[in-house]
Amino acid sequence: MECMKWTLKRSTELVDATLASVEEIVQQLTTCASLTSTRDPTMFENYWREHGDSCTTTILGWQRMSYYANSKQFFFVQTELDQVIRSLHDVIGNAVTEGRHIVIGVGSTQLFQAALYALSPPDRATPTKVVSVAPFYSSYPTITDYLKSSLYQWAGDASVYRPQSDDSYIELVTTPNNPTGEVRQSVVSGGAGFPVHDLAYYWPHHTPITSPADHDLMLFTVSKSTGHAGTRIGWALVKDLKVAQKMAKFIELNTIGVSKDAQIRAAHILRARIGAKQLFHFAAAEMSYRWQRLRSVLTKGTRFSVPEFQPAWCTFFGEIRSPAPAFAWLRCNEEADCERFLRHSGILTRSGGYFGSNTSFVRLSMLDRRASFEILIDRLEKLQSAVDMS
């Protein structure tokens, strides 16, 4: 944020700057380029600039004014969005939609909270425990606990959680995982548990699609499938009607539904995505390139390491593919505080501590704009050289 303010302020000063200060400003602007974005999927922006004509959204002044939409089941859901989501999953083959109810939310963040609300029995003496195998998505603990609900409570690493016979718990299974990228399955057994599968990254540009996911409650989001994070639309595929209805009740109490303008735009974007095979190829090629670039730099030294992934047959591409996750789970092999070390070199990451891991790890976004990604790679390369020369 400081960097953004600096950039805005200094940009206006360029007009009457001396040559020396221009150089300093340009240097600072370049540094800022890789510092200002850590989770924003701006990688896709160029694609949509070139191919986005088919999904321009136009809304007239009098359209979609009502709270109510046209879904027969959930009052605030636009039927066309429900339909296009089903078609998209059919085309990609990444999730079963037959016999599933679709609940729309303001991003999958809201749907995650809707799931906690729907799956926590209201009459328990103690809150339902919420667990996930570490390293887990860093927002899970915060979002679970910020309202100090007595319905549910964060209980940490699922791999060490042992429920008693009637303990109520929810296991969050993120697959492929944020931040590590590996494919996961639920691990907790016993008690009265329910898994929630967060499949935000189960798209062919990030991981081989091995079969349609077929779980009781699955979360997806527009931001990770097309890059349109600002539209704030996510969806849940839910097997049990009562669970879906209670999730929809949460959305009603929380925000009286979801912006219909955003739903209409999401429907346009996802429909364009179905029709445009080249987007999948663009995104997959871009992610493969980035991971190759990253690995080629990291193998030049021993300062950093990232996980290895097993290639697998991808039913969507019809070939064997390597995973190319949205984040690199980077380990500093020599520094105890990897985030701090990288920040000093102009690389902004998120420390492993936030993910239930230790501070020698960081999560590094692979989804920034291409120019920022190249700056990032250059800086990592310089850090490798620096240690090799010492």
Added chain:
Amino acid sequence: MECMKWTLKRSTELVDATLASVEEIVQQLTTCASLTSTRDPTMFENYWREHGDSCTTTILGWQRMSYYANSKQFFFVQTELDQVIRSLHDVIGNAVTEGRHIVIGVGSTQLFQAALYALSPPDRATPTKVVSVAPFYSSYPTITDYLKSSLYQWAGDASVYRPQSDDSYIELVTTPNNPTGEVRQSVVSGGAGFPVHDLAYYWPHHTPITSPADHDLMLFTVSKSTGHAGTRIGWALVKDLKVAQKMAKFIELNTIGVSKDAQIRAAHILRARIGAKQLFHFAAAEMSYRWQRLRSVLTKGTRFSVPEFQPAWCTFFGEIRSPAPAFAWLRCNEEADCERFLRHSGILTRSGGYFGSNTSFVRLSMLDRRASFEILIDRLEKLQSAVDMS
């Protein structure tokens, strides 16, 4: 909902129906017309059909993809929406914006929860009490308590609430009030309290604008000012930067910001509203007409009564005006369960019991489409005649 399903199903059957069944279907469709909407501000739809050309919203495929917007203060707020809100209040004269921070939410419902989060000290042994003078907005108790937060808790009618010296509480002041329409001020004193002013209905078509509202935390919403409920945009005017920042933090944790598509559309709509004086005249004339119609029917008998309001000088219209609230707080003078009685006659309302009052009252929406409103008036008239003839 049943009625909607029936309508959809039967509409498709009209093609091959006999004359008798067509009559039955038309009758049922007419009944449904006044039953399907209780809080939807669809009254404005016709206006925007005729005058909405200036606020058509077009969004290209590549635009506004990022989570982040262009506000320097709150990462997810579009600056153009912030600016147009300030201009709107300047033109209407209904709120002070100077020295205020604007926080955008998914409707004022989300901002209400953001305010509870921001104003409840996190370290108290007991939850902050949330109170409002009865009759109060029926969603306040439900929305306060649905997550069983230990930060805050609904504590009922503010007029009987007596805080101890260091009790933490929040008083919700809805003015003009939903459901009763009267102008209100905060009533609780002592303790460590903070008033939240819900000004959703403080617009010149509902109540005379007597002076710019000048409170510490004020809530407004697009749905009640232009009728665009489906866009889901509300705003808070907040004096204290730390409170505004904590509200913005809630919005971030709850939904990672607010749809930028919805923000852009809201900015277009509100800008059109500033430029188009005729909308205020349309809405004010329509509301005056409806209240005159309602009162003229109710004075024909003694079965029902509604509150009387004092006219006052409206600075916006520059004349003395009578309030014309969005809801009529209707009393059945002979029936103990007014909601049930009206439902049997095809009039859907919300019982006084939900508003902290008794069941001889109901809240009746005055904002439905004109045709539905006329059906409503006809039915009330028939009910009056029925009792007079008996």
